[in-house]
Amino acid sequence: MIEFREFLLRARIDAASLEAWIEAGWLRPRQAGPERVFSELDLARAWLIRDLRDSMGVNEEGIAVALRLLDQMHGLRQAMRRLGAALHALPEPLRQEVLARLRDGETP
Amino acid sequence: MSTNPYEILGVTPEATQDEIRKAYRRLARTLHPDLNPGDRTAEERFKQVSAAYDLLGDPEKRARFDRGEIDASGAERPQQTHFYRDFAGAHPYASDAGFADLTDADDLLAELFGRAGMRGAGMRMRGGDLHGRLALGFLEAVNGTTKRLTLPDGSTADVTVPPGTRDGQVLRLRGKGAAGLGGGPPGDLLVEVQVASHPYFTRQGDDIHFDLPVSLSEAVLGGRVEAPTPAGRVAVTVPKGSNTGTVLRLRGRGVPRPDGSRGDAYATLRIVLPDRPDPELEAFAARWEAGKAQNPRAGMEG
Numbered sequence: 001m002i003e004f005r006e007f008l009l010r011a012r013i014d015a016a017s018l019e020a021w022i023e024a025g026w027l028r029p030r031q032a033g034p035e036r037v038f039s040e041l042d043l044a045r046a047w048l049i050r051d052l053r054d055s056m057g058v059n060e061e062g063i064a065v066a067l068r069l070l071d072q073m074h075g076l077r078q079a080m081r082r083l084g085a086a087l088h089a090l091p092e093p094l095r096q097e098v099l100a101r102l103r104d105g106e107t108p
Numbered sequence: 109m110s111t112n113p114y115e116i117l118g119v120t121p122e123a124t125q126d127e128i129r130k131a132y133r134r135l136a137r138t139l140h141p142d143l144n145p146g147d148r149t150a151e152e153r154f155k156q157v158s159a160a161y162d163l164l165g166d167p168e169k170r171a172r173f174d175r176g177e178i179d180a181s182g183a184e185r186p187q188q189t190h191f192y193r194d195f196a197g198a199h200p201y202a203s204d205a206g207f208a209d210l211t212d213a214d215d216l217l218a219e220l221f222g223r224a225g226m227r228g229a230g231m232r233m234r235g236g237d238l239h240g241r242l243a244l245g246f247l248e249a250v251n252g253t254t255k256r257l258t259l260p261d262g263s264t265a266d267v268t269v270p271p272g273t274r275d276g277q278v279l280r281l282r283g284k285g286a287a288g289l290g291g292g293p294p295g296d297l298l299v300e301v302q303v304a305s306h307p308y309f310t311r312q313g314d315d316i317h318f319d320l321p322v323s324l325s326e327a328v329l330g331g332r333v334e335a336p337t338p339a340g341r342v343a344v345t346v347p348k349g350s351n352t353g354t355v356l357r358l359r360g361r362g363v364p365r366p367d368g369s370r371g372d373a374y375a376t377l378r379i380v381l382p383d384r385p386d387p388e389l390e391a392f393a394a395r396w397e398a399g400k401a402q403n404p405r406a407g408m409e410g
Contacts, residue, residue: 001278001298028200030237032298044192045201048142055136055158070142072206074193077145079207 001037004029011046021049024060026067113160113173121174125167132161145193200234235286235295242267242279242299246306249273250316250338250363257299259284267299271364272314275303309338314363314371320356321380322346324389337361337373344375352379 008015021027022036026049029036038046052058052066087098114121117131135157137143144150163178164170172178242255252271256264265284273279278298285295308318320335330348334341339361346356354377362371382389393399 030295032237033239041192041195041200044195048140048192051136051140051142055133055161056140057133058137066143067201068203068205070192071201071203073145075202075204076206078202079204 001030001032001039002043004036004038007038007043007046010043011050013046013050018046021046024064026063113163116156116160117164119164125165125170128161128164128170132157132165141191142193151191234292235288237295238285238297240297240299241302242269243302243304244269244273245304246309246311247338249275249301249303250309250311252364259297265297269301270366272366273301273303275301277301308336311363314365316362316371316373318373318375319378320344320375321378322350324379324381327351327377327379335373335375338363339370339373346377350377352377 002010004015004018008018011018018027022029027038027042027045029038029042031037048070049063049067052063058066087095090098114123117128117135119128119131123131136154139150139154139157141147141151141154162169163173169178238259240257240259242257244253244255248255249269250272252273253269255267255269257267258264265281267279267281269279278300281297281299283294284297287294310317316338318336320333322333326333326346327350328348330346330350332343332345335344335358337358342358342361344356344358347354356375356377358373358375360370361373364370
C-alpha cells in the first residue's frame with residue numbers, strides 16, 4: 001500500500017492534480033482508517049494519466065474519454081482471457097471442434 | 109533501428125522545438141504501451157522515442173548533442189519499470205461497458221463473461237480492507253510462527269508470520285477482508301504486528317544485541333562459553349584478556365532475512381565477579397600492585 005505523500009513523489013505529480021483525478025473518478029484509492037492508500041496498479045494508472053496529459057498533450061476531456069475506452073478494453077481483455085482459459089480446459093475433441101469452427105469463420 | 113534521435117522522432121536537424129514536441133506527442137499517442145496493451149514491441153519503441161525526446165526536447169541538451177558533447181545514449185532517463193497494462197488479471201478499473209450487450213443475448217457468453225459480477229461500469233467493487241492487531245513474542249517475530257486470529261465476523265484465520273517480522277509491520281491476508289459488491293473480489297485483512305521486548309535480546313535491523321556475562325577468570329584467561337542466540341545456543345570463544353564492553357560478533361546468528369541469510373548477533377561482554385566474596389581473590393587483589401595503580405576513571409571529568 002502506498003500512502004498519499006509517497007504516491008505524489010513516485011507519480012511525480014502535485015497534490016492538486018491528484019485530488020482532481022480522484023475527484024474525477026480516474027483514481028480510486030482505498031480508505032485505510034483516516035488515510036487514503038493506493039496500490040501499485042493505481043500508481044501505474046497515475047503514470048498513464050500523467051503521460052496522456054504531459055507527453056501526449058491530451059486535455060482533460062480527452063483523458064476522460066481515453067480512460068473510459070481503456071477501461072472497457074481491459075474489461076474485454078479480462079473476459080478474453082477467461083474465455084481462452086475456459087476453452088483451454090475443454091476436453092481435447094471439443095477443443096478441436098471449437099478451433100475448427102473458428103478457422104472456418106463459422107458463426108453460430 | 110536508428111540511434112539518431114532526429115531520425116527516431118522523424119524530424120530534420122533543423123526542426124524547431126515546437127516541431128520536435130509535436131512529433132514526439134504524435135509518436136507517443138501511437139506508441140504508448142498502455143494504448144497498445146497487446147503489442148510487446150510498442151514498449152521498446154516508446155522508450156526509444158522518449159529517450160530521443162529527452163535529448164531533443166530540452167534546447168540546452170539538444171545544443172550539446174548537436175555540438176557532439178553528449179551522445180544519444182547519454183541522455184536516457186530512468187525508465188518506468190512497468191506500465192498500467194502489465195497488471196493483468198483482476199483489473200479493478202475494468203469495465204464491461206464494451207460488451208455487456210453481448211452477454212444479455214447469449215447464455216453461454218453471459219456465463220463466460222461472468223454475468224453475475226459484471227453489470228455496468230463501477231458496480232463491481234472490491235470489498236473493503238479490514239484491520240486487526242496481533243501481539244507476538246520477540247522470538248516468535250524473529251523466527252516466524254503461525255498464529256490463529258479471530259476475525260471481526262467471528263471466523264478464524266491462520267496468520268503466517270514470516271521470520272524477521274518487525275514491530276509495526278503490517279501483514280496482508282489476501283481475500284480475508286470484507287466481501288466484494290456485485291461479485292467483486294473480497295478485500296484484504298491487514299494485521300498490524302506488535303512485538304514484545306525480550307529479557308536480554310534487543311534488535312537493530314537484522315542484528316541482535318545482547319549482554320553476555322562472563323566470569324573474571326573467563327575474561328582474564330579466555331575460553332569457550334555458551335551463548336544463547338535466536339538461532340539457538342552457540343559456543344563462543346572469549347579472547348584472553350577480554351574486558352567489559354568487548355563486543356563479539358556472532359556472524360549469521362541474527363534475524364533471518366527473506367533471502368534465507370541471517371543478520372549477525374553481537375554479544376557485549378560483561379564481567380561478573382563471584383556471587384560471594386572470595387578470600388583468595390581478596391588476598392590477591394590486596395597484594396596486586398598493578399591493579400592498585402590502574403585508574404579506570406582517567407579522562408572522566410566533572
